Structures are given as structure tokens and as C-alpha cells.
Amino acid sequence: MQEHTILDETDIPAVIRRLAAQILERHGDAPLAVVGIRTRGVTLADRLVQELQRHRGDVDRGTLDISLYRDDLDNLAALPHVEGSDISFDIEGARIILCDDVLFTGRTIRAAMNVLLDYGRPERIELAVLADRGHRELPIAATYTGVTVDTRHDDYLRVHFTETDREDRVIHYTPEAS
Amino acid sequence: MSAFLLKRAGIVGSGHPDPVERDLLVVDGVIRDLGENLSAPDGADVIDAQGKILIPGLCDVHVHLREPGREDAETIADGTEAAIAGGFTRVLAMPNTDPPIDTGGMVTFVQSMAAAKARIPVSVAGCLTKGREGAKLAEIADMASQGAVMVTDCNHALQDAYVLRRALEYTRHFDMVVGVYPDTPALSDGGVMHEGRESFRLGLPGIPAMAEEIGIERDLRVAAAVKGRIHIQNVSTAEGVASIRRFKERGVRVTAETTPHHLLLTDRMLEGYNTHLKMMPPLRTDEDRDALLEGVRDGTLDIIATGHAPHTDFEKNLDFLHAPFGVVGLETALLCLYTDLVHTGKMSWGQLAASLSDAPRKLLRLAPLSLAPGHRLEAALFDPEGETTIERNTLKSRSFNSPWLHQTLKGRLTHVFLGEDDLLADSRTS
């Protein structure tokens, strides 16, 4: 495996500041909910909320576990561990920013939207991702994108956060050239 | 004239624990010479028996041939073929057929069927009471005159001590032994396995050891008091063995038997609810198993008999509570005893010969088989290096309810000699 650092520990905070700025530009002070998808989407959501709350009033926080809504449960090597979702605010009429670390096929986001819609009817759902690596299998697009990375389907794109992985880095792994 | 020479067979006899290597010359089914470095006469086949064991023909005194009445499970023909495949050259057929063998006429009937259909001699047991109902004595003298050698009600344990008393007294005049299945139905009723930790764990009603222990004590006390000749069929408890030992020391005429599966298996193996391990008496604990082996070694348990009880797949495919009791055993007896006891040094060949041939024959008032010149040959040749897999398509019995089904046991019978015939060769070609 060859590894290539896409974003390092100085890039990531800068990217997050830019994403927050874009969100502020669009929504201003309007009531907002930021919902992270487990596991690293939660970290992204936390950091975004931290950044947003420096410039505006409080933002609602939520966490989604999409394990029970996956469309591929029959094909996994092992069952995902179910942590459960935590949505303590009212979904009805809410403006939600869904957060995930990497956008790939779009299936996770599809599942996440289904979870949210089972809770109620939001006014709108927008998507913020740190990295978009292409290869969509469903018509899903991010509203706010940190970085777009050109990858092949068999490559890996990993996001590391200091909170979970002891470093801030976005890494692109490619198989060794044969 | 047919003649063959067995070269360097390991001769087994109850007089010596280990096999002794000898040559055996047999002409027209009669032993001509037993010695070392014998030469074969012209035209004689030479069988290389080096490394193989020649055991006296085995005799099973507890076999359910199911005919007449339950020919779907077993017939005299298939049952005796199973016996031959297991090295047995004689069996005692149990009388719990349908109709039961409780008259001289039924004894004759079964004997004549056996004479026509079986390739080995079949002795016949009669019922102790009419219809095995435990109330009125069957016509014991009549059955004795037709050649019945034992009377027993099989699994209808005699509840009425008075009837047992009269039966033991009455049979004193006939050369017959009274066989009993020791049990106390009030205590064992409803149980399907040994009552203990395993029955608790598996959630099944248990058969406490005391049901058999009390049965043995009672039956032996009655036998002692009226000086009858009694044979305890299927002993499974350590305390039961101890009781028999005590009464033998007092001079009571008692013989006793246990099965290969009780000597080898315990109730811990019932995990999985395999109905091929459901039998009466049930498999018990390690301590019981060890006591049974000790009983065989010191002669308290004279005989090992299989209790061969065929049941169809359909019968045994029920849940553990409702499946019938009983397992087949003719074809696996020698193999499993060799694999787990003789091969491991826990039992000698001599002991095996005593328990599976000499002592059962003695119960039937037959002299032990002899390999001295002048005697008809009745023996089986066993290859300890071979293997036998127990599968439906290799078993000769009509039923396959064996604890060893799908297993491979050490050892393989290569020949079963009855006079000049090798019964195994004939069945292989048929």
C-alpha cells in the first residue's frame, strides 16, 4: 500500500473553518441542528459546532447510528455494533446539517436520511463532508465539501482525527503498483 | 474334504490374559492340530493370521430379534447376520415378541424359524409370566421341555414380590435361570435418563440409581431365601454391583450381566439429546462406569451382553422424551470393547473371552468353546490393525440405532468360523 497525505494537521482545522464559514453564510443565525453519523462523522460534527458557536448562537446536536438501516447487513463479515442514535431536539421543521467524514457511494447518507425521516419531517437536510472521494452509487451530493479526492474504487481514503486516532490527517492509500 | 491352516494366529482363551501365537489346522470343520510351525496338507488353504487374534465364538445372551411381531425393526435373519458380523456364533433370543414367547408352542415356533433362517444357533428364552403381565406364571415346564433355557419378563420388571418368589421356587426343578430387569417402577416412572446433574442441566426427568439398586436388593433377597437361580440382566449402578458381590459371597446362585455401552459411555454424552443414547437402564456416571468395569474384572459381573434392541429410524426420530428406549449392539460390541478397553490395556483379551464367550455359554449350560484337537471350530478372526466404520450401509441389522453410528472403531473381523464355513465370506459374496 502506498500512502499519500491529502490533508495534514494544519490543513484540517483550516478546512473545518472554511466549512463553518460556508454554513454561516447560508444560514446566519437561524436555528440549526448539526447531526454527526457514527463514528467519525460525530467528531466532524463536534468540531463544526465548536467553530460555529464562536460566531453565532447555540446549535442543536445529534448523533446517528445507521447500523439498523444499512442495506448490506446480509453481506457483512460481522454485525455492526449498535450504539443507538441520540436525537434530543425536535426534528419537525428543523434545519439539519448531516456530517460524515468521507462521502463515497452515498449509501450511508441514504440510510442516515431514512433514520432522520423516521424521527419526523425536517424542513431541510444538508450534508457536510470532510472528503468526497467520488464513485457514487446513489444520486447523493454534499452541500459542503472539505476536499475532493480523485480515487480508484479499490483505494482507501481514511480520515484520522486526534480525538479518535491521535493525529489529524486525511490519507489516501493506493495498492502497490504491480 | 476342506482344510485350512491358520498361521500364527494370536489364540485367546479365558485361561490366559494375552493371546498366544499358534498355528491351527482345521479339516472338515474340526480342529486337527494346534501347535507351532504346522505344515499345511495338500490342498489346504493357508490363511496368514499373523498379528490377528483368534477369539472363541462370542455368545450374546440378551438379544431382541423382534420376530414375530416387529419385523420392521429386525428379523431373525437380519439379527443373526448382525450377530455374525459382530463375531457372535450364538445368541439367546428374548421373549418380548408379539405374540410373546410364553408357551412351549411359541418356543418351538421361534426355534424352527431360527433353524430355517439363521446361520448360527439361536437359543430361546420364554416369558416368566403369561403375556409378561406379572400376574400368573407362564407354563415354565412346557417351555423347558422344548428347550427354553431362561425365563424373563424383560422390561416388565416384576412388581409383585410374591410372584417373583413363586417363579424362583418353581423353576428350581428345571434347568432354567430366571432373568430379571431390576427396577422399581414407582421411582423410575417417567424418567428418560439417569437422574443427576446432567438430567438437571438438560431439563429431562430422571431415573434415580436407587430404582435399580432397590430392585437388585429385593430380587436377590428373594432368590437367596428360596434358593433359586437368578440372572440379573443389565446392571448399570455401582451400588448394584456391590449388592451382587455381597450376595455372591453369601453363596446365592446369581449371575449378572452388563452391556458394552454401560462400560464405555456416561450420561455426560447425552448433551445434544441423541436418542441413540437413550436406553434402559440409562447411561450413568463415571463412577458407575468404573464400578461396572471393576465388576467385570473381579467376576461379579459374569457376562457382557449387548441387549441388542433394534428400533426403526421413525421410532427414534422422536424427541428424547418420547423416543423408545434401546440401542442395537451386536455389530459394535467387540469393536468398541477392543477400541476403548482392550487396546488401552484396561481389559485383557482373556477377560473379554470369559465375559463374551465362556460365561454366557455357561449360563446356557454349554461348555466353553475349545481349540483342542477333536473339537469343532467355532471362532472369529480379528485384525486389531484394521478399522470398521459404522454406517447404515455397512450394518447388517435392519435398524441403525447405535451409539456409534457414523464413527470409526479400531479393529475389523476378517473371518467368523463355524465348522468348515467362514460365515463372513459367505455374507460378503451374497
Add this chain to the structure above:
Amino acid sequence: MNPDSASPPRKDLLTIEDLDREEILAILDTAKPFKDLFTRSVKKVPTLRGKTVLNLFYEPSTRTRTSFEIAAKRLSADVTNFAVSTSSVVKGESILDTIDTLQAMKVDYMIVRHQVSGVPEYIARHTHAAVINAGDGYHAHPTQALLDAFTFQEVFPEMEGKRIVVAGDILHSRVARSVFEVMHKLGVEVGAFGPATLVPDTVPDYVRPLASFDEVLEFNPHVLYLLRLQLERQQANFFPSMREYHRQYGVTAERFHILRERGAWIMHPGPVNRGVELVDDVMTYERTLINTQVENGIATRMAILYHLTPEEQKRSPRKEVTA
């Protein structure tokens, strides 16, 4: 998004004995988010959509069957009840024949309750479906034990070192056997209280038999778990009368008073025999967990259904989870 693999896929849940401590805790862990679902207006998730769940109840039971039905439906599964008329279950009708029929219907999950120990295991061996034992003879009732463990854990998140006494007809109780095992595996000390005829010597070594209510008080359980007493046992001479049973082994008014003072919790798998196992007041005691057990039953059974995998869906290993 990472697939957190706990244990390798399991097809059947037949006994607590098959589960080790880690797997038990994983199931209880999964039950929590399922319980949280109940606060939502839409109480369903699509996890088992398209899967068929068959209730095969040879022994009638409305409560357990309904609990499983609700659990399966909340996972969006299709649930059918296989009507086993008691008259057709006669000796001679092979369970194997029924299984062949069910196999042909390609059912994914079978929930089996049978009056004879060992039948669910037998069915599990002969079918691709994931089999859940909903109670077999005296042998096991693992889903009850798991929901009881979940309930216990809600009250005492640190279960290690706590004490439970199971009281009643231990001998004939599959619930007792499974509860013993699950509590023991989770580090809870176990005592057993009941007439000597119904608390056999063959209970596992870790279970302490208690001969009187005084001994129960000395053992000082955090939870007293009461079993239902069946009338038939009186006919078979296990004890002389219901009245004597209640006076000697039941939670009488005085005993309830003492337990209440100690802040003990009461559990019961239901249905309750008022006046036999306990007095009426126990039912309105704030530390009686009987209704909580029922509520937790659905969440726990959902977790169990999630945890099991029928055989035909062979899980092919994937390197990563698609995002």
C-alpha cells in the same frame, strides 16, 4: 464508519450455556438502543425487512409469542404464526416432517417453544433458519434470562458481586436454569429458595440452596426472583398444599414488609399467582420490576433477532464498509 465486529455470526440461540460473558453483554448492549426506539413516534426500523419470522409454538403462550411478534415487526420483519393444533402433536408424528415443510417455505427465523427439552436444538440442527428457543421442557428459556439480565443491569449497572435469590419450583423450571446461568456468568451470586422437594441437590455448584426465609434474609439478595408455582406439583406430592407453600415459601405480607424496608427488588417472569408466590401489595410496590421485564422483553428480543444470522445468508468478508 467502522464495522465493530463483536462476535462471529451465530445462527441459533438455544441456551445461555452457549453464550460466553462477552456475547451476553454485547446482546444487552444492543438492547439499549432498541429500547430507546420506543420513545420515537415511528417505532420501526427496517433492519429485518424482507425476512420471514415464524412462530412455532407447540406449547401455548400468548405473552411470549406476542412479545416476539412485536419485536420482529418493529424490525420490519414479516411474522407468521404456525398453528400447531395440539391434537396433531401426537406420538408418532415426526417433528422432522414439520421441519421439512417449514424448510420448503424458506423461513429465515424460527421461534420455537416446545414442551419437551431438546426439540429447538433438534430443529436448529435440521434447518437453515436461525432458531430461537422460546422455552423447551424444563431445559432452557434463554430469551427470558437475557431480558431479566437486562432488567437487572438497568437497576444495577455494576452487576458483579450483587446477589439474587430465585424462589419456587426450581426442579421443573427452565426459567430458573437459564437465569442461574446468565446471572452466574455476569458475576451475580445466586441463591435458590423453595421446598426441598423442588430444589434438588443437582443444581449447579455455584447456586446456594436456602432452606428458610431467614436464610434468604441472611443471604440478603438485591433481587428476589419469584417463579410461578403450578398446581400439578401439589398432586404429585412435591408439597402438601398451596396454603402451606405460601406460608412457608411465599412472599407473605410480613415478608414483603421486611423486603420493602431493605429496598429489595422483586422480579417474576409472569404470569403471577396472587396469594401463592406473593401477596397483592407486591404488585404495586415501586421496586417490583414485573412490568419492566415485559417492556424489556421486546427490546431484548429485538436485540436477539439482530444478533442472529440464518445460514443461507453466508456473510462474505468485505474489506470495508461502504460510506
